[in-house]
Amino acid sequence: MPRSRPKTRIQQKNSEAILEAALEVFSQAGFRGATLDQIAERAGLSKPNLLYYFPSKEAIHAELIRGLLKVWLDPLRELDAAGDPMDEILDYVRRKLELSRDFPRESRLFANEILQGAPRVQGPLHDELKPLVDDKAALIASWIAQGRLAPVDPHHLIFSIWATTQHYADFDVQVRAVLGPGHDPYAEADSFLMTLFRNSLTPRGANAPRDA
Amino acid sequence: MPRSRPKTRIQQKNSEAILEAALEVFSQAGFRGATLDQIAERAGLSKPNLLYYFPSKEAIHAELIRGLLKVWLDPLRELDAAGDPMDEILDYVRRKLELSRDFPRESRLFANEILQGAPRVQGPLHDELKPLVDDKAALIASWIAQGRLAPVDPHHLIFSIWATTQHYADFDVQVRAVLGPGHDPYAEADSFLMTLFRNSLTPRGANAPRDA
DNA sequence: CTTCAATTTGACCGCGCGGTCAAAAAAATC
DNA sequence: GATTTTTTTGACCGCGCGGTCAAATTGAAG
Numbered sequence: 001m002p003r004s005r006p007k008t009r010i011q012q013k014n015s016e017a018i019l020e021a022a023l024e025v026f027s028q029a030g031f032r033g034a035t036l037d038q039i040a041e042r043a044g045l046s047k048p049n050l051l052y053y054f055p056s057k058e059a060i061h062a063e064l065i066r067g068l069l070k071v072w073l074d075p076l077r078e079l080d081a082a083g084d085p086m087d088e089i090l091d092y093v094r095r096k097l098e099l100s101r102d103f104p105r106e107s108r109l110f111a112n113e114i115l116q117g118a119p120r121v122q123g124p125l126h127d128e129l130k131p132l133v134d135d136k137a138a139l140i141a142s143w144i145a146q147g148r149l150a151p152v153d154p155h156h157l158i159f160s161i162w163a164t165t166q167h168y169a170d171f172d173v174q175v176r177a178v179l180g181p182g183h184d185p186y187a188e189a190d191s192f193l194m195t196l197f198r199n200s201l202t203p204r205g206a207n208a209p210r211d212a
Numbered sequence: 213m214p215r216s217r218p219k220t221r222i223q224q225k226n227s228e229a230i231l232e233a234a235l236e237v238f239s240q241a242g243f244r245g246a247t248l249d250q251i252a253e254r255a256g257l258s259k260p261n262l263l264y265y266f267p268s269k270e271a272i273h274a275e276l277i278r279g280l281l282k283v284w285l286d287p288l289r290e291l292d293a294a295g296d297p298m299d300e301i302l303d304y305v306r307r308k309l310e311l312s313r314d315f316p317r318e319s320r321l322f323a324n325e326i327l328q329g330a331p332r333v334q335g336p337l338h339d340e341l342k343p344l345v346d347d348k349a350a351l352i353a354s355w356i357a358q359g360r361l362a363p364v365d366p367h368h369l370i371f372s373i374w375a376t377t378q379h380y381a382d383f384d385v386q387v388r389a390v391l392g393p394g395h396d397p398y399a400e401a402d403s404f405l406m407t408l409f410r411n412s413l414t415p416r417g418a419n420a421p422r423d424a
Numbered sequence: 425c426t427t428c429a430a431t432t433t434g435a436c437c438g439c440g441c442g443g444t445c446a447a448a449a450a451a452a453t454c
Numbered sequence: 455g456a457t458t459t460t461t462t463t464g465a466c467c468g469c470g471c472g473g474t475c476a477a478a479t480t481g482a483a484g
Binding site for chain 2: 028029032033108112114117122125129133134150157162166167168171173174175177188189191193195201
């Protein structure tokens, strides 16, 4: 059995190859749809050899999810109370969109998991995600109270940012089918989403900013 | 073998029970994750009996998809060139949100299919969806050209409507985990999305409407 | 070169899968 | 009530699945 943490070069290399292959397969087929043979073949290993590095299919998936959650939540963590509200939010949108562009498989892995009722991430959803979102929603609410953003429900604002940005990774096939060839979905999305959120978050009328 | 179209009462009843059960199972587990035994049990039939009504797992899935596409695209078809642009768009958002609320399983079935590369709906995507979206995008573009809507990319506006509304069905587990108990996600979403899209589509400045 | 641990493999297992089939049971028809 | 057609069922099949294991191969250390 390999040590609990990769030690040798070969362990490092093969573990990485397995996780990379598993990400590809899991994200495209879902947990049940993925097979160890597919993952093993993609990783360039035999199935028993793969199971020499990970004790089970579940374990591979769990490892992927663990790694994913950190990366996925980081942009939200960076939302800074000291920054300009509009810049902070738009930067967040942009970072999330870049995440969808650069890590679409991770996005689909997560989507697959949630779609199927999140049987393996219920814990983190309550223990990690909810507190973080509540915290940042409170921050946004305070910005709104100060009249620095238009009044909108902070939780649903965050949902809408997740939805619109992840859409380009999760529904990539549909987006490209509808747009047809000759488009750069992510570049267009960046421009569109900046406008969408800026327009809807700019304070107006009674709630106008004090310095304008 | 049953006739091509349900004839007797019992055929009608069992076919419906199968499709209802299959929707439940497919939408929660995806195509590969679903099993005929699960569907049969939910439908209250034995597996061979189920296969007396449908020739294969594929056929059941195909039937569901066929029924789904019509319902799913209807709201977009209703976008009316003669109506008020803002009302038309906001009504569309509302209808899509109601669809997510009332038919979340259909939404997840579709999401599952797209996530996995749309192996069984590539045709309709190009032949039905794209032309319809292009048509309605042109309509929106004409409204923008008339200064009756703020200038945004119509295709991506439609994407953002799909993304934000379907999010509440597809990511239901996550939404409820983050909001916690005591919330009505769809009621809150309706209010939020009306504000979001109204704010971002209201023409301002140079593009202001002529009659205001 | 030897030794010993780390790695890889082929053969195998039990199970659940999608699907078949012949025969029994129920309905419908006369 | 006999006959015919529709519906239901239990037994079964081949296959691919996740996973095991003993043995072979390779690599590192002396």
